[in-house]
Amino acid sequence: MNDATPRRVTSADVARVAGVSRATVSYVLNNTPHQTISAGTRARVLDAAAGLGYAPSAAARTLRTGRSDVVLCLLPDWPIGSEVGALLGHLSAELARAGLTFLAHPGTRPGHPVGPLWRAISPAAVLAFSGFPAAERDAMRAAGVAPVVAPLSRPGPGTAGPQQRVGALQVAHLAAAGHTRVGYAYPDDDRVRVFADPRLEGVRVRCAELGLGLPEVRTVPLEPEPAATAVRGWRASGVTAVCAYNDEVALAVLAGLRRLSPGAPGRLAVIGVDDIPVARLAEPALTTVTTDQAALAAHLATAVLAAVHGEPDPELDLAAAIHVVPRDSA
Amino acid sequence: MNDATPRRVTSADVARVAGVSRATVSYVLNNTPHQTISAGTRARVLDAAAGLGYAPSAAARTLRTGRSDVVLCLLPDWPIGSEVGALLGHLSAELARAGLTFLAHPGTRPGHPVGPLWRAISPAAVLAFSGFPAAERDAMRAAGVAPVVAPLSRPGPGTAGPQQRVGALQVAHLAAAGHTRVGYAYPDDDRVRVFADPRLEGVRVRCAELGLGLPEVRTVPLEPEPAATAVRGWRASGVTAVCAYNDEVALAVLAGLRRLSPGAPGRLAVIGVDDIPVARLAEPALTTVTTDQAALAAHLATAVLAAVHGEPDPELDLAAAIHVVPRDSA
DNA sequence: CCGCCTCACTGACACGTGTAACTTGATCGT
DNA sequence: ACGATCAAGTTACACGTGTCAGTGAGGCGG
Numbered sequence: 161m162n163d164a165t166p167r168r169v170t171s172a173d174v175a176r177v178a179g180v181s182r183a184t185v186s187y188v189l190n191n192t193p194h195q196t197i198s199a200g201t202r203a204r205v206l207d208a209a210a211g212l213g214y215a216p217s218a219a220a221r222t223l224r225t226g227r228s229d230v231v232l233c234l235l236p237d238w239p240i241g242s243e244v245g246a247l248l249g250h251l252s253a254e255l256a257r258a259g260l261t262f263l264a265h266p267g268t269r270p271g272h273p274v275g276p277l278w279r280a281i282s283p284a285a286v287l288a289f290s291g292f293p294a295a296e297r298d299a300m301r302a303a304g305v306a307p308v309v310a311p312l313s314r315p316g317p318g319t320a321g322p323q324q325r326v327g328a329l330q331v332a333h334l335a336a337a338g339h340t341r342v343g344y345a346y347p348d349d350d351r352v353r354v355f356a357d358p359r360l361e362g363v364r365v366r367c368a369e370l371g372l373g374l375p376e377v378r379t380v381p382l383e384p385e386p387a388a389t390a391v392r393g394w395r396a397s398g399v400t401a402v403c404a405y406n407d408e409v410a411l412a413v414l415a416g417l418r419r420l421s422p423g424a425p426g427r428l429a430v431i432g433v434d435d436i437p438v439a440r441l442a443e444p445a446l447t448t449v450t451t452d453q454a455a456l457a458a459h460l461a462t463a464v465l466a467a468v469h470g471e472p473d474p475e476l477d478l479a480a481a482i483h484v485v486p487r488d489s490a
Numbered sequence: 491m492n493d494a495t496p497r498r499v500t501s502a503d504v505a506r507v508a509g510v511s512r513a514t515v516s517y518v519l520n521n522t523p524h525q526t527i528s529a530g531t532r533a534r535v536l537d538a539a540a541g542l543g544y545a546p547s548a549a550a551r552t553l554r555t556g557r558s559d560v561v562l563c564l565l566p567d568w569p570i571g572s573e574v575g576a577l578l579g580h581l582s583a584e585l586a587r588a589g590l591t592f593l594a595h596p597g598t599r600p601g602h603p604v605g606p607l608w609r610a611i612s613p614a615a616v617l618a619f620s621g622f623p624a625a626e627r628d629a630m631r632a633a634g635v636a637p638v639v640a641p642l643s644r645p646g647p648g649t650a651g652p653q654q655r656v657g658a659l660q661v662a663h664l665a666a667a668g669h670t671r672v673g674y675a676y677p678d679d680d681r682v683r684v685f686a687d688p689r690l691e692g693v694r695v696r697c698a699e700l701g702l703g704l705p706e707v708r709t710v711p712l713e714p715e716p717a718a719t720a721v722r723g724w725r726a727s728g729v730t731a732v733c734a735y736n737d738e739v740a741l742a743v744l745a746g747l748r749r750l751s752p753g754a755p756g757r758l759a760v761i762g763v764d765d766i767p768v769a770r771l772a773e774p775a776l777t778t779v780t781t782d783q784a785a786l787a788a789h790l791a792t793a794v795l796a797a798v799h800g801e802p803d804p805e806l807d808l809a810a811a812i813h814v815v816p817r818d819s820a
Numbered sequence: 821c822c823g824c825c826t827c828a829c830t831g832a833c834a835c836g837t838g839t840a841a842c843t844t845g846a847t848c849g850t
Numbered sequence: 851a852c853g854a855t856c857a858a859g860t861t862a863c864a865c866g867t868g869t870c871a872g873t874g875a876g877g878c879g880g
Contacts, residue, residue, distance in 0.1 A: 168556075168633065170866055181830045186868060195869095196827055215609035219558065220866035222549035223835050226498075240575025245596070249567055252597040261607070263593040266575070267582040277591070279545035303498065382767045384775075408767050415771040437712045437738050438768050441745040445714075500836055511860050516838060525839095526857050550836035553865050822880090830873080835866105843860075850852095 169214045177208040185209070189216070222282055227304055231255055231464055232283040233264040234274060236290060238351040240266070243434050243453055250457030258465055260284060278305055284468045287460070290354050306467035310460055311478070322451070322478050323355055327362025329449050330403040330431045333484045335370050339401035339429060342372060343394045345413050347405040348381040356405050359433070363403050375403065380412050387416030391428060401429035401490060407436045407448055414442060414489065429490035444488035455481035499544045507538040515539070519546070552612055557634055561585055561794055562613040563594040564604060566620060568681040570596075573764050573783055580787030588795055590614060608635055614798045617790070620684050636797035640790055641808070652781070652808050653685055657692025659779050660733040660761045663814045665700050669731035669759060672702060673724045675743050677735045678711040686735050689763070693733050705733065710742050717746030721758060731759035731820060737766045737778055744772060744819065759820035774818035785811035 171189070175182040180201060187195045188205040208214075222228040233248070252262040268274060268288075278286050278300065285306040292300070292307055300307045311321055334342055344363055347356050363375050376399055378390040391413060394402060404410035410432030417428055432439060435450035459478060466474050501519075505512040510531060517525045518535040538544075552558035563578070582592040598604060598618075608616050608630065615636040622630070622637055630637045641651055664672055674693055677686050693705050706729055708720040721743060724732060734740035740762030747758055762769060765780035789808060796804050 168866085172866080182867085183831080183869075184829060187829090190868080192869085196829090198828065201828080215606050217553065217612065217866055218610035219549045219552035219612060220835090221868075223547065223553050223837090223865090224867045224869085226835075228549065235579075237579055239572045240570060240578070242569045242571055245570025245575070248570070248596040249565075250597075252595065256597075261595070261610070262597075263595055265582065265591070265593055266578040267580075267586075267592075275543075276545050280548035280591070282547065282549060382771065384771060387771075408771075411768050411771045415773070418773055436768075438741050438766075441712065441714060441717075441738075441741045443745070443748055443773065498836085502836080512837085513839080513861080514859060517859090520838080522839080526859090528858065531858080547836055550865090551838075553835090553867085554837045554839085556865075824879090825877085827876085828874095831871090833870090834868090837865090839863090841860105841862085844858090846855105846857080848853105848855075 168217065169212045171214065171216065173212055174205065174208045174214050177212060178204045180205060226282065227284055228261075228282050229259060230261045230263055230281055230283040231285050231287060231468075232278060232281055233262065233287045234268040234277075234289075235264050235266045236351070236354070237267050237269055238349075238354070241434065242436060243451070246453045247457055247460075250454050251460055254457055254461035255464065258461070260464070260468075275299070279303070285464050287464060306464075306470075308460075308464050308467045311463075321358060322456075322482060323358035324362030324365065325479060325482055326433055326449050326451075327359040327364075327403065328366040329482060329484055330433070331363050331366040331370065331372070331375075333431060333447070333449075333486070334401040334403065334429060334490060335372065337401070337429065337490065340372055341397075341399050341401075342367065342375050343399040343402040344375040344377045345380040345390065345402050345404040345409045345430075346377050347409050348379050352405070359405060380404070380409050380416075382408060382412050384412070384415040384419050387412040388419040389416070391416040391420055394428065399428070401431070404430060404432045407432035407434045407439050407446060410446055410448070410489070411438070411442055414444075414446070418443075431484075431490040435485050439485075440487065442489070447487045447490040448485050449482065450485050452481040498547065499542045501544065501546065503542055504535065504538045504544050507542060508534045510535060556612065557614055558591075558612050559589060560591045560593055560611055560613040561615045561617060561798075562608060562611055563592065563617045564598040564607075564619075565594050565596045566681070566684070567597050567599055568679075568684070571764065572766060573781070576783045577787055577790075580784050581790055584787055584791035585794065588791070590794070590798075605629070609633070615794050617794060636794075636800075638790075638794050638797045641793075651688060652786075652812060653688035654692030654695065655809060655812055656763055656779050656781075657689040657694075657733065658696040659812060659814055660763070661693050661696040661700065661702070661705075663761060663777070663779075663816070664731040664733065664759060664820060665702065667731070667759065667820065670702055671727075671729050671731075672697065672705050673729040673732040674705040674707045675710040675720065675732050675734040675739045675760075676707050677739055678709050682735070689735060710734070710739050710746075712738060712742050714742070714745040714749050717742040718749040719746070721746040721750055724758065729758070732761070734760060734762045737762035737764045737769045737776060740776055740778070740819070741768070741772055744774075744776070748773075761814075761820040765815050769815075770817065772819070777817045777820040778815050779812065780815050782811040782813075 171185045172182050175185045185205050188197055188202050248264055255262045285308050287308045289310045291309050297307050344360055367375055376397055380387050380390045402413055404413055410430050413430050432446050432448040435448045439446040439448050462474050501515045502512050505515045515535050518527055518532050578594055585592045615638050617638045619640045621639050627637045674690055697705055710717050710720045732743055734743055740760050743760050762776050762778040765778045769776040769778050792804055
């Protein structure tokens with residue numbers, strides 16, 4: 161007896177049950193402005209929709225309006241840490257509150273074209289962490305898709321973005337502790353250059369502002385032995401404090417330090433970035449720079465909403481969301 | 491002169507340029523079986539499509555076929571670590587090879603209903619890490635959406651899933667080193683119980699098999715001081731080795747250990763899970779159980795494909811993908 | 821009584837695609 | 851020679867939605 165292919169509940173079903181036309185159902189459910197619906201009819205439609213468990217087809221709606229309620233987030237192939245995970249979670253919740261569906265697509269490689277993806281989905285906005293090629297950005301705008309670039313690198317030429325600020329805060333903390341000769345522990349992973357380079361730039365600029373001389377940059381792999389080599393080099397040139405790209409890189413520096421002089425690991429100050437859970441468990445506990453992911457997510461959400469509505473980018477201040485967590489390592 | 495609203499390139503445009511009907515275009519681009527198309531026509535259509543930059547509308551296709559090529563992955567709100575990140579990346583690449591688009595939706599809370607989401611998207615499959623309520627699973631099946639549950643917990647009653655195997659491997663490694671009295675470091679985060687409980691069960695079962703007696707379970711927060719308290723407790727009851735839920739929890743145990751006896755941290759063996767990058771940087775370097783995320787992703791991809799095609803779940807062996815990484819801590 | 825306006829609602833079309841059903845020559849077996 | 855088969859297409863419909871243009875009914879001023 162049961163139909164083998166149980167058809168989806170459509171707005172026509174709702175209309176039939178409520179005893180009105182399909183157009184009326186659409187007007188009621190979308191709260192269409194300038195359309196007057198009597199209270200009784202409205203209630204009947206709402207009841208029928210709830211009773212049938214009606215959920216509109218996103219496909220049909222997208223086809224009709226030309227734009228879906230999806231915000232497509234292109235995740236590069238750099239390692240997703242817990243901070244990025246938290247950021248995505250917050251962002252999803254924030255956008256859901258505005259009626260948008262947040263969907264992340266992992267594994268966007270620089271060479272791989274993303275055009276087919278957003279052309280297929282027709283999202284309301286595309287959020288990326290590295291910028292789009294100009295041609296692609298224009299194509300998206302032409303198709304009515306709002307391109308949004310997370311302001312993780314510098315927002316404009318000459319101005320400092322959040323990443324630059326991270327580096328600057330590292331140096332400021334070290335300088336306040338009396339250090340004058342600083343090093344930079346650069347990551348051994350090409351995929352994270354998008355972050356590493358602006359952070360290093362922030363370090364350079366702040367060093368110059370404080371009259372500290374250029375930071376001595378060394379690439380530090382996540383292994384104790386090579387890290388020890390880097391530490392030896394810094395010590396030889398009188399470096400007393402190191403800004404690390406990352407908490408992980410910072411922990412590598414600490415490991416290298418420990419390998420060189422197991423007794424007195426405190427001779428080189430180290431400051432990381434991210435405040436990963438392990439940071440407070442290190443020996444010594446790692447001083448680091450953290451970002452309030454909830455605040456960042458809120459900012460990105462408003463940026464996405466502005467872009468979707470065609471308004472200009474809001475000039476929000478992210479400075480308050482980034483701060484130093486002082487512990488024992490610096 | 492330029493049209494203000496640059497219409498999307500449709501298959502009708504391709505048909506016009508190629509000088510054929512729209513149906514022919516569809517047949518050519520979809521390689522429809524049992525449809526004979528001459529080589530010349532096929533080439534003309536393909537050229538026209540490429541020349542115009544034609545990308546089919548996923549919305550229209552979904553509307554017509556009733557099913558989209560999206561695989562929707564529901565991410566719970568537990569912390570996304572680098573391993574999960576890598577898994578998602580591999581999974582995305584793997585499914586893309588099969589013509590499916592992988593999209594992740596973060597922030598699925600247990601209470602929050604997911605029905606509207608998949609009803610709207612009409613994905614080919616929905617991949618979740620914790621099981622679906624029976625009613626929801628049936629509703630999905632009825633709507634032609636294939637529900638797939640990642641086999642992270644036990645696949646069937648009585649049999650051991652990957653998580654149980656992780657715990658079993660931990661115990662086996664410790665027992666092989668001569669330990670007879672083991673403890674379990676349980677995480678201080680309710681959100682990860684889905685993983686913690688089956689892992690602990692694997693530990694319990696293997697302990698019983700080896701005649702080791704029940705493991706002594708203690709909750710270990712990610713702070714040195716409380717971790718030290720837990721370590722003191724284990725020592726008092728003669729525990730000589732600890733299985734940790736996580737590498738992070740394992741590092742907390744090591745930190746607690748260090749706090750108690752700075753000189754001789756080697757008196758308690760510790761084994762973690764995940765092999766996070768920091769594991770090899772710890773002091774002592776952390777022995778851990780790791781999962782080959784690429785292999786796991788390949789398995790999940792075949793499971794998704796089987797579900798999409800209506801075939802039964804493939805009985806793949808994940809045992810080979812999980813193994814111990816021996817270092818210094820155990 | 822007529823014209824005009826608002827209210828509350830309906831009919832019909834378009835969005836872009838997949839595919840079943842049909843058409844038209846050409847070829848082939850007998 | 852003649853119907854049957856087949857290659858190579860075309861025509862037409864359906865999917866579910868948003869929304870423009872109507873359409874009666876009732877109220878109201880003149």
